[in-house]
Amino acid sequence: MWFFRSPLIVFGEDALSELEQIQGQKAFLVTDAMLQSLGLVNRVEERLRAAGLECEVFSQVEADPTLETVQRCAVAMSAYAPDWVIALGGGSVMDTAKSAWFLYERPDLPLDSINPVEDFGLRAKARLVLIPTTAGSGSETSFGAVIKDPQTRQKLELGSYEFLPDLAIVDPSLSAGMPPQLTADTGVDALSHALEGLNSTWSNDFSDALAIHAVRLIIEYLPRAVKNGAADLVAREHMANAANMGGLVINNANIALAHAFGHSAGAIFHLPHGRVTALFLPYVIEYLNCGGLGRYQQVAAVLGLPAQDEDQAARNLAQFVRAFLEQLGLPTTLAQAGVSRQQFEQEFSVLCANAQMDTGMVMSRRIPSLEEIERLYECAYHGRQVDF
Ligand SMILES: [Zn+2]
Known part of the structure; x- marks a missing residue:
């Protein structure tokens, strides 16, 4: 016996407009500085505001994100207390958002307690939308997140099927400008x-x-x-x-x-x-x-x-x-x-x-x-x- 696991996926031209259907109060947007300077963050914020949501942006995710970045993101997220977490970026951004969202939902647990068999009851506080701006990691549809631990110089591989987003938005216009x-x-x-x-x-x-x-x-x-x-x-x-x-x-x-x-x-x-x-x-x-x-x-x-x-x-x-x-x-x-x-x-x-x-x-x-x-x-x- 086996399962086929997939989030709901919106794909194709103008898929981003699906954000306007979201119902809620506060969105916490995880992204990086480059995407902010390119104006892609604005495009997402506009859609969220059109849906009637307030928005706060965390744009400090680096390539190959570390545990420390995840912690910082989780602190900012918890202070804002959103009912939606939105990631806009490549694998690094989406993996940071998943991991920080876990810490927001379960402040009682360390990150390395994440595993694919246990039920953590995520989504008690917020739901998750993942919006890729690269075409590669597939983090938007996968149960994994990879975070670097600079102390051990190892990649922490975190996997939970609860990491599958409530919605994956795959709009090719967002990756069009990649070098x-x-x-x-x-x-x-x-x-x-x-x-x-x-x-x-x-x-x-x-x-x-x-x-x-x-x-x-x-x-x-x-x-x-x-x-x-x-x-x-x-x-x-x-x-x-x-x-x-x-x-x-x-x-x-x-x-x-x-x-x-x-x-x-x-x-x-x-x-x-x-x-x-x-x-x-x-x-x-x-x-x-x-x-x-x-x-x-x-x-x-x-x-x-x-x-x-x-x-x-x-x-x-x-x-x-x-x-x-x-x-x-x-x-x-x-x-x-x-x-x-x-x-x-x-x-x-x-x-x-x-x-x-x-x-x-x-x-x-x-x-x-x-x-x-x-x-x-x-x-x-x-x-x-x-x-x-
Ligand atoms: Zn890979």
């Missing part, structure tokens, strides 16, 4: 969610359908979105939807090895989540394939990669993903990502230990030993093919 690098970095995160979901032990017919179509959309539209920017709203819309589907894949199948490797490396070497996670995809595909446990034939067929069997499909797909990342100007090795050999060696044992502890390990169809984790990192550092 090319951010478009590429975030877009390949959605690719990781889709490919990881296919190879999670929780994958199922529903998540497979979403994952395979998301991959198809990303391969077709991400290069266009990077190249054409705001001029190509068709590409922006398909990417916004693909990212959203990627979030649903996380929800209903979960992420796996590339995220375990990416979370650890991203926290230690300060690399953007999407960029560093996608970097590991080819190595993970090869590793699963060497163990005879990959499920790549269907997706390879959809991408038009000829293959007679699973082994060939996985090899072709790994090469295809490498070329795709290169086409987008993204690194395919840790060295290319800017990690020096000295840094790599210095942090190697922590890097591997943290990856082994990551929840992404648990759901993988093949789980590497510590020795294999070390070898995988070495391969990803130099760009060597995985043959074990």
Whole structure:
């Protein structure tokens, strides 16, 4: 027996106008300084005011948000006592909003008590709306939130199905102005969610359908979105939807090895989540394939990669993903990502230990030993093919 979990999603042109249907008194808007300066926050505030809500803005979320930011946001939120929490931004903003909202709802509990099995009775004080301005993290439809703990240099992975928003608003006009690098970095995160979901032990017919179509959309539209920017709203819309589907894949199948490797490396070497996670995809595909446990034939067929069997499909797909990342100007090795050999060696044992502890390990169809984790990192550092 299984469940399919999804929030209510409003998508497409002018989806933002749905905010005017909200009923309540006070909205607390979580966002970042850049979005405020671009005028996107104003667009949301106008809609909320049209719905008769007062509004307060917290715009101090940074990329890769820390526990301290979440705490500060929660203090401001609690002081304002809203009945709606609205997040406008990328994964960092949405994850901060989810986490701060948890602390507002449950001040009696620490953040690391969040887990997917317990019922926390959220929504006693406020409901949640998530509005992505990037196309990648899929946080708007997923049960997860990732927050950095600078003290341990680890990513805290928080998951609760109560984190699914009351409403996800996916309006492609909000991501249209993203610069090319951010478009590429975030877009390949959605690719990781889709490919990881296919190879999670929780994958199922529903998540497979979403994952395979998301991959198809990303391969077709991400290069266009990077190249054409705001001029190509068709590409922006398909990417916004693909990212959203990627979030649903996380929800209903979960992420796996590339995220375990990416979370650890991203926290230690300060690399953007999407960029560093996608970097590991080819190595993970090869590793699963060497163990005879990959499920790549269907997706390879959809991408038009000829293959007679699973082994060939996985090899072709790994090469295809490498070329795709290169086409987008993204690194395919840790060295290319800017990690020096000295840094790599210095942090190697922590890097591997943290990856082994990551929840992404648990759901993988093949789980590497510590020795294999070390070898995988070495391969990803130099760009060597995985043959074990
Ligand atoms: Zn991700």
